[in-house]
Amino acid sequence: MNAQLTKGNEAIVKAAVLAGARGFYGYPITPASEIAEAAALYFPLAGGVFVQAESEVAAINMLYGGAAAGGRCMTASSGPGISLMQEGFSYLAGAELPCVIADIMRGGPGLGNIAPEQGDYNQIVKGGGHGNYRTLVLAPDSVQEMADLTTLAFDLAERYRNPAVVLADGFIGQMMEPVTFADPRPVAAPPEWAVTGTRESRHNLVSSIYLEPDKLEQHVRKLEAKYQEAERRETRVECWRTDDADVVLVGYGIVGRILKAVVEQARRHGMRVGLLRPITLYPFPVEEVRALSRRARAFAVVEMSTGQLRDDVRLALEGRRPVEFYSRVGGNAPSAEEVLAFVEAKFEALRESEVLVHG
Amino acid sequence: MGSFTLTHERPDCFYDRFERKSELQHQTHYCPGCGHGIVHKLLAEAIDGLGVQDRTILVSPVGCSVFGYYYFDVGNVQAAHGRAPAVATALKRSLPDKIVVAYQGDGDLGAIGTAEIVHAANRGEAITVIFVNNGIYGMTGGQMAPTTPLGKKTATTPFGRDALNEGYPLHICELLASLEAPVFLERVGLGNNKQIMGAAKVLRKAMENQVKGLGFSLVEVLSPCPTIWKMDPVEAQRFVREEMAAVFGIGNYRDRTATATPRPARPAPPKLEELPGILGLGNGDRDRLPCGETSAVDYRIRVAGFGGQGVLMLGEVLAEAGLDAGYHVSWLPSYGPEMRSGTSNCHVRLSSRPIDSPLVSQPNVLLALNEPSLHKFLPGVEPGGIVLYNGDAIPEGCGRGDVRMVALPFTRIADQIGVSKAANIVILGALLEATDLVENEQATAALHKLVKSPKWFDIDVQAMERGREEMRKTTMPVSDDYLWGV
Ligand SMILES: Cc1ncc(C[n+]2csc(CCOP(=O)(O)OP(=O)(O)O)c2C)c(N)n1
Numbered sequence A: 001m002n003a004q005l006t007k008g009n010e011a012i013v014k015a016a017v018l019a020g021a022r023g024f025y026g027y028p029i030t031p032a033s034e035i036a037e038a039a040a041l042y043f044p045l046a047g048g049v050f051v052q053a054e055s056e057v058a059a060i061n062m063l064y065g066g067a068a069a070g071g072r073c074m075t076a077s078s079g080p081g082i083s084l085m086q087e088g089f090s091y092l093a094g095a096e097l098p099c100v101i102a103d104i105m106r107g108g109p110g111l112g113n114i115a116p117e118q119g120d121y122n123q124i125v126k127g128g129g130h131g132n133y134r135t136l137v138l139a140p141d142s143v144q145e146m147a148d149l150t151t152l153a154f155d156l157a158e159r160y161r162n163p164a165v166v167l168a169d170g171f172i173g174q175m176m177e178p179v180t181f182a183d184p185r186p187v188a189a190p191p192e193w194a195v196t197g198t199r200e201s202r203h204n205l206v207s208s209i210y211l212e213p214d215k216l217e218q219h220v221r222k223l224e225a226k227y228q229e230a231e232r233r234e235t236r237v238e239c240w241r242t243d244d245a246d247v248v249l250v251g252y253g254i255v256g257r258i259l260k261a262v263v264e265q266a267r268r269h270g271m272r273v274g275l276l277r278p279i280t281l282y283p284f285p286v287e288e289v290r291a292l293s294r295r296a297r298a299f300a301v302v303e304m305s306t307g308q309l310r311d312d313v314r315l316a317l318e319g320r321r322p323v324e325f326y327s328r329v330g331g332n333a334p335s336a337e338e339v340l341a342f343v344e345a346k347f348e349a350l351r352e353s354e355v356l357v358h359g
Numbered sequence B: 001m002g003s004f005t006l007t008h009e010r011p012d013c014f015y016d017r018f019e020r021k022s023e024l025q026h027q028t029h030y031c032p033g034c035g036h037g038i039v040h041k042l043l044a045e046a047i048d049g050l051g052v053q054d055r056t057i058l059v060s061p062v063g064c065s066v067f068g069y070y071y072f073d074v075g076n077v078q079a080a081h082g083r084a085p086a087v088a089t090a091l092k093r094s095l096p097d098k099i100v101v102a103y104q105g106d107g108d109l110g111a112i113g114t115a116e117i118v119h120a121a122n123r124g125e126a127i128t129v130i131f132v133n134n135g136i137y138g139m140t141g142g143q144m145a146p147t148t149p150l151g152k153k154t155a156t157t158p159f160g161r162d163a164l165n166e167g168y169p170l171h172i173c174e175l176l177a178s179l180e181a182p183v184f185l186e187r188v189g190l191g192n193n194k195q196i197m198g199a200a201k202v203l204r205k206a207m208e209n210q211v212k213g214l215g216f217s218l219v220e221v222l223s224p225c226p227t228i229w230k231m232d233p234v235e236a237q238r239f240v241r242e243e244m245a246a247v248f249g250i251g252n253y254r255d256r257t258a259t260a261t262p263r264p265a266r267p268a269p270p271k272l273e274e275l276p277g278i279l280g281l282g283n284g285d286r287d288r289l290p291c292g293e294t295s296a297v298d299y300r301i302r303v304a305g306f307g308g309q310g311v312l313m314l315g316e317v318l319a320e321a322g323l324d325a326g327y328h329v330s331w332l333p334s335y336g337p338e339m340r341s342g343t344s345n346c347h348v349r350l351s352s353r354p355i356d357s358p359l360v361s362q363p364n365v366l367l368a369l370n371e372p373s374l375h376k377f378l379p380g381v382e383p384g385g386i387v388l389y390n391g392d393a394i395p396e397g398c399g400r401g402d403v404r405m406v407a408l409p410f411t412r413i414a415d416q417i418g419v420s421k422a423a424n425i426v427i428l429g430a431l432l433e434a435t436d437l438v439e440n441e442q443a444t445a446a447l448h449k450l451v452k453s454p455k456w457f458d459i460d461v462q463a464m465e466r467g468r469e470e471m472r473k474t475t476m477p478v479s480d481d482y483l484w485g486v
C-alpha cells in the first residue's frame, strides 16, 4: 500500500477500523469532530456501530457498555468533553475494561478556545477521575504515529485491561502527512471475561464495586501491579541526537517536531543539543530521562501548557540536573526561532568556542 | 407482608445462593417489604418464561438495586449512577440479538440520568428499562427524589417538598410519551396483589417486546420503600396504592407493539480484504517515487488569503503533488476562529529530508491571495524566498529587496477563463513556472485526485496553464540559482 496523504484525525479512525475496532461512541467538539465524522462514515461501512451520544458523559458510558461486550471500541473528544468523561475513565479503569479514547487537545481552561494546546496533560496523564487508577497515554507527533499509536493503544488497552488514550493536539489532528497503514486485522473473538449474553459468559460480571475494604484494597493492589508492569515494559521514547548532548530538550506531540528543528539549528550554532520526546506519557520515561542526565548538563522542557510536563521531568530527575522551562499557551505554538533564542540565552555558557560553519 | 409472596419457587434465573454477597448468602440485601425484591422476582419470572436466561444481560444502576448481580444468574454489567441507558445502548448495539435490560431507580433514572434515559428512548434503543419509582432515595438514606410527592418530608426537604423550591414530581412515562420512538411505556404499581399480578404481565410484555426485536420499552413500577418512608410493609403498600398512585397515574402511556416492526438486521460485515478499499486506501494510486530520492530541496510554503479562495485546497494540491514527486510532505491548516473571521492560511512543506517541524514560521515561498496576508506573512519570508501576490502591483510600503516578489492579478486572470474561484490554481501554475517544485504531470495528478468533478478538473487544468503563461510574461528570473535553504 502506498503512503496516503491523510489528516491526523482521519488517520485515527482508519487505523482503528484496521485494528478491528467496530464501535464508536462520540460527541462533537472542535478540534476532534472530524474523528466522529469519519467514524460515522467508516464504522458502519465496516459492519460496526456508530452512535452520536447526547453528551460526553453518555459517550464514555456507551464505551463502557461496548467494552463490556468485549469488542474493540473508542471515542474521541477534547478538553471540555474529556473533563466530562472523567467519571467514565474511573469506572472503566475500575471495571478493567479496555478501550481507546482520543483527546485532541484545545485551549483551556473553561471554554478557552479551539486552537491547539497541551493543557489536558494532567487530567489525562495523572487521571482526572476519582480513585487509584491510571490511563495508558500515547502521544503521537505525526500523522503516521496517529495511526500507529492508535493501533498500539488498542493492543495495550487489551493487554492491561485498561483504557488507553491517544493524546494529541489540534495541530496533529488537523494536519496532513503521508501515512502507511497497517494491514487489516480480523475482529477477534470476545475475551472470556466479556458479558456477551451467552450461556458460557452468563456468570461474568463487569463491575467496579468492592464493598469490603479488604477486597477493594486487593483490587487496587492488582491495578497497581498492572501499572507497575506497564512501567517496566511499555515505556517508549524517541531520543534525537542525545548521544553527545549537553542540553536535552524535552517535549511531546507537535512540540517534539518543533524541537527537532531547534536541535538542528542550535547545532549549527555550535551547541550540543538533543531532544527527548516521550511517546508514552504514562508510563513516563523516567529511566530514559535519568540515563540522559548522566551526560547532559541541563534539561529544558518546552510545552504548550504551564508546566504540566515539566513537573514529570523534575520528578524523574529528582534534582539531578537543572530544568529550564519554556511554554506557549492559549493556542499559540512556540516557533523554532523563539525556542532557539531561549535555548541560546539560557545556555550561552555551553556554546562551543568555535562556532561551526554551516554543514 | 406474607401477601407479597406470590410464588414460592425460585425462578431459574435467580442464583440459589447469593455467593457474591459477603454474608447471609441465603437472603437478599433488601429490607423486608421492599419493592425491589418483588420486581426482581417478576423480572426473573419473565426471563424464565420467555426462555432467554442465556441471552439476557442485566445492567444494574447505582441505588439500592446496585447489587442486582447478586441475584440474577444472567450476564451482568454494573453501571455508573444514571448511566445504565447509555451502557445498555452500546451493549444492545454491539450484541443486537441479546436481551438487554436496564434496571434503575428514580434518582438514577429521573435525576442524574435524565439525559441518558430521554435520549436512549428517543433513539428507540431496542432495550427494556425497568424503572423502580419509590419516590425517595433509598440507598443514600432518604433524600428527596425527583418523584417525591409534594409536601412530603425527606432528609433534604425537612419542611416538605415545596413546588416553589423543588419543583413538581417528574412524570417519566408522560415525558417519554411525548417522544416518537418508544414502543411501549406503562406505569404499574405494587400496592396490592392485584396490582402485582398486573405488573407481572406488563413486565413480561416489556421483555417480550425485546425478544420480538421491537424498539424501546419501559415499565415504571410504583414501589414501596418501607424503611425510608418509616412505615411497616402493609402501610408502605397502602402508600403506593393511595398516595403514589394519586400522583402517578397507573396505566399504559404507549403501546405500539401491534404496529411496530422489528428493527432490520445489520448487513453482513464486509470481508477483511475489502476494508482498505472501503477506507479509501490504496485504490488506483500511481506508483510513486520512494521518499528522498529526489534532489535536495526544502520548500517551506505559506499559503494565505480569504476563506473561500481555495487556500487550503491549494496547499493540499502542493502536498499531494509533492508526495507524488517523492518528497517528504506536510500540510497544516490554520483552523477555527481564524477561519470564521474570514482569513485562512496553511503551512506546506516539501522536503527531500524527513520533515522536522510542519509549522512554517520562515517560509521560502509565500503565496498571498490577498493584501492582509501579504502584510502579515511577508516580514517572515526568508531572504531569497519567492512571493507571489494576487494583485496588480505590490502595495505601497510592502516591498522587500531581498526576496523575489511577483504581483499578478490572479483572480482577474481566473475571471477571464470564466471562474474567478480558480485563482488558486492560476497561482499554482505560476508557482510551477517560477520554480521546479514539481512536474506538471504531478500537479495534474494531484488535481485529478482532489477535484472530483470532471468539469472542475478541466477548468483547473486550464487555470494552471494560464498561470504558467502569465508567469512566463513577467520579468522575474526563473533560474534555479537559488539553493532552497538546504
Ligand atoms: C455521581 C454520583 N452521585 C451520587 C451518588 C450517591 N447516590 C447513590 S444512590 C443515589 C440515589 C439512589 O436513589 P434511587 O435511584 O431512587 O434508588 P433507590 O436507592 O431508591 O432504589 C445517590 C444519590 C453516586 N453514587 N454517584
Ligand code: SF4
Residues within 6 Å of the ligand: B029, B030, B031, B033, B034, B035, B036, B064, B134, B138, B139, B224, B225, B226, B227, B228
Ligand atoms: S431502603 Fe428502601 S429501596 Fe432500599 S432496600 Fe430498603 S426498602 Fe428497598
